[in-house]
Amino acid sequence: MKVTHSLKRILFVCAVNLVCFSCVASNKHDGHKFKKEQAKLGVDFVYFPDMKGQTRRVSLKYDNHTQVKLEEFYNNEKLFADHKKIGRLRSAALKDMNDAFNFSNEVHFILYTRELNDSIGTGVNLTTFDFKEYNITRDTKIIFHGYMENGSSDFDLVITNSYLKVSDVNIIVVDWSYLSGTYLYTKAVMSLGEVADYCAKFVAYLIRVVGVKQNQLHFIGFSLGAHLAGFTGKRLRAIYSETIQRISGLDPAAPLFEEVNLNQQDANFVDIIHTDGHILGLYKATGHVDFYPNGGVSPQPDCYNINPVEIDICSHTNSWKLYSETIINEHLYTANCSDDKQYPMGKGTPIEARGNCILSTDTDQAMIWFKNLKQEFSLLHFSNKLVSKIFNFFDIKIFNDTVN
Numbered sequence: 001m002k003v004t005h006s007l008k009r010i011l012f013v014c015a016v017n018l019v020c021f022s023c024v025a026s027n028k029h030d031g032h033k034f035k036k037e038q039a040k041l042g043v044d045f046v047y048f049p050d051m052k053g054q055t056r057r058v059s060l061k062y063d064n065h066t067q068v069k070l071e072e073f074y075n076n077e078k079l080f081a082d083h084k085k086i087g088r089l090r091s092a093a094l095k096d097m098n099d100a101f102n103f104s105n106e107v108h109f110i111l112y113t114r115e116l117n118d119s120i121g122t123g124v125n126l127t128t129f130d131f132k133e134y135n136i137t138r139d140t141k142i143i144f145h146g147y148m149e150n151g152s153s154d155f156d157l158v159i160t161n162s163y164l165k166v167s168d169v170n171i172i173v174v175d176w177s178y179l180s181g182t183y184l185y186t187k188a189v190m191s192l193g194e195v196a197d198y199c200a201k202f203v204a205y206l207i208r209v210v211g212v213k214q215n216q217l218h219f220i221g222f223s224l225g226a227h228l229a230g231f232t233g234k235r236l237r238a239i240y241s242e243t244i245q246r247i248s249g250l251d252p253a254a255p256l257f258e259e260v261n262l263n264q265q266d267a268n269f270v271d272i273i274h275t276d277g278h279i280l281g282l283y284k285a286t287g288h289v290d291f292y293p294n295g296g297v298s299p300q301p302d303c304y305n306i307n308p309v310e311i312d313i314c315s316h317t318n319s320w321k322l323y324s325e326t327i328i329n330e331h332l333y334t335a336n337c338s339d340d341k342q343y344p345m346g347k348g349t350p351i352e353a354r355g356n357c358i359l360s361t362d363t364d365q366a367m368i369w370f371k372n373l374k375q376e377f378s379l380l381h382f383s384n385k386l387v388s389k390i391f392n393f394f395d396i397k398i399f400n401d402t403v404n
């Protein structure tokens with residue numbers, strides 16, 4: 001550890017760029033182009049934390065079979081986006097609403113309310129068709145976790161607890177960990193269509209049988225969960241002709257989602273917060289309003305003095321941390337938007353907000369310095385050998401994604 005502070009910084013930057021390149025390559029989901037880019041850059045993985053807080057090397061490689069499945073998935077999602085085309089699917093899906101709960105054991109819906117939290121301490125498992133604790137006069141927030149997470153992940157707990165602290169709402173946590181917990185990222189992506197089918201059916205049941213109003217429904221999704229919320233919204237419109245009020249996307253995942261993603265078609269109002277743009281999160285604006293705290297890219301404040309793998313994970317999760325702060329204090333972060341107006345970011349964003357918005361959550365000059373430095377290095381390529389050296393230097397343990 002004789003390396004000077006500034007050299008350490010430069011090493012950070014190298015590694016950040018490598019992770020970045022892997023994602024640039026993966027943005028092109030179009031199979032051949034993707035593979036060519038990949039071969040050129042020699043990178044085919046990104047880093048993600050798993051449920052135990054360990055860093056996993058996650059492959060973005062796929063074989064021909066997976067490619068066919070991915071194409072199917074994309075085409076299917078595009079079809080749902082064009083809801084005029086799917087009359088056939090609609091009548092089949094509507095045939096039996098009572099079948100809504102005959103799910104496989106792969107997706108679960110857990111209800112939290114103030115009373116349940118006070119008295120029982122855990123939520124009610126709606127998978128067992130028990131709605132007696134569900135109060136339809138209250139608004140309902142449906143929470144979609146991301147890749148390698150589950151219904152008890154920090155994201156779910158913090159968002160749930162923050163809401164129950166300040167509002168009398170129903171919180172439904174969607175637990176799809178059985179499918180999101182695979183070490184194969186492409187497999188988790190491919191399962192999204194099926195999970196969205198379940199979720200759409202469940203929400204349609206809430207609306208049509210339980211009596212929840214569309215304008216009481218708000219989805220909040222993080223990373224892959226943001227797209228899952230979007231795909232659920234697409235199906236609700238296409239199959240059930242129901243448009244929910246709002247979807248808040250918290251740093252929607254980037255790899256494989258450049259073209260098919262959470263977007264304006266999925267709800268009456270879609271607000272998105274970008275915090276790790278170009279890397280783990282999408283940078284491009286796809287909502288009615290898109291917020292870019294601190295430029296929307298890594299490193300977010302408090303995320304730059306850590307190891308190069310965690311830097312992006314930290315920036316990515318910053319999206320829901322900022323959002324949860326605004327649940328408690330709606331006007332904490334005011335953003336300047338492209339229509340020359342200012343809007344609060346997060347819970348308090350008004351549904352008429354439009355455009356792209358920037359704001360700062362930290363004025364630390366070090367961050368500006370670091371960003372400039374990062375730009376200087378952004379054109380360089382780095383070998384895997386150098387990366388393993390960097391990882392060794394920081395003593396980062398990487399777990400291969402071969403476990404499944």
Ligand SMILES: *[C@@H]1O[C@H](CO)[C@@H](O)[C@H](O)[C@H]1NC(C)=O
Nearest residue numbers: 031032062063064065067068
């Ligand atoms: C995969 O597809 C490529 C071209 O599309 C073909 O050349 C190759 O033989 C295929 N590989 C397998 C294992 O089927």
Ligand SMILES: *[C@@H]1O[C@H](CO)[C@@H](O)[C@H](O)[C@H]1NC(C)=O
Nearest residue numbers: 096098099100101102103104
């Ligand atoms: C639920 O699904 C199982 C297996 O797919 C099927 O056998 C059963 O008939 C279904 N139950 C109802 C009530 O539709």
Ligand SMILES: *[C@@H]1O[C@H](CO)[C@@H](O)[C@H](O)[C@H]1NC(C)=O
Nearest residue numbers: 105108110125127128151175
């Ligand atoms: C919810 O209920 C289903 C079906 O009974 C069960 O398989 C699942 O483990 C339950 N989930 C939780 C989080 O309790």
Ligand SMILES: *[C@@H]1O[C@H](CO)[C@@H](O)[C@H](O)[C@H]1NC(C)=O
Nearest residue numbers: 115134135136137138168169
């Ligand atoms: C349902 O929620 C409303 C609004 O919070 C409350 O006034 C009412 O008492 C609740 N009903 C029941 C049965 O708990």
Ligand SMILES: *[C@@H]1O[C@H](CO)[C@@H](O)[C@H](O)[C@H]1NC(C)=O
Nearest residue numbers: 051052149150151152153154
């Ligand atoms: C869910 O994730 C948390 C950590 O985020 C972990 O402690 C817990 O064991 C996981 N639960 C299951 C059922 O895997």
Ligand SMILES: *[C@@H]1O[C@H](CO)[C@@H](O)[C@H](O)[C@H]1NC(C)=O
Nearest residue numbers: 334335336337342358359360
């Ligand atoms: C937002 O606009 C105000 C007033 O025009 C300005 O003082 C502030 O610096 C701007 N903030 C950002 C992050 O651009």
Ligand SMILES: *[C@@H]1O[C@H](CO)[C@@H](O)[C@H](O)[C@H]1NC(C)=O
Nearest residue numbers: 057388397398399400401402
């Ligand atoms: C991970 O896989 C690579 C290449 O397959 C191998 O060289 C490396 O030793 C593996 N690392 C661990 C921690 O298993």
Ligand SMILES: CC(=O)N[C@H]1CO[C@H](CO)[C@@H](O)[C@@H]1O
Nearest residue numbers: 112117118121122157160161
């Ligand atoms: C989801 C959940 O159980 N939330 C909270 C319920 O309330 C207690 C405090 O009263 C919290 O500690 C739990 O996390």
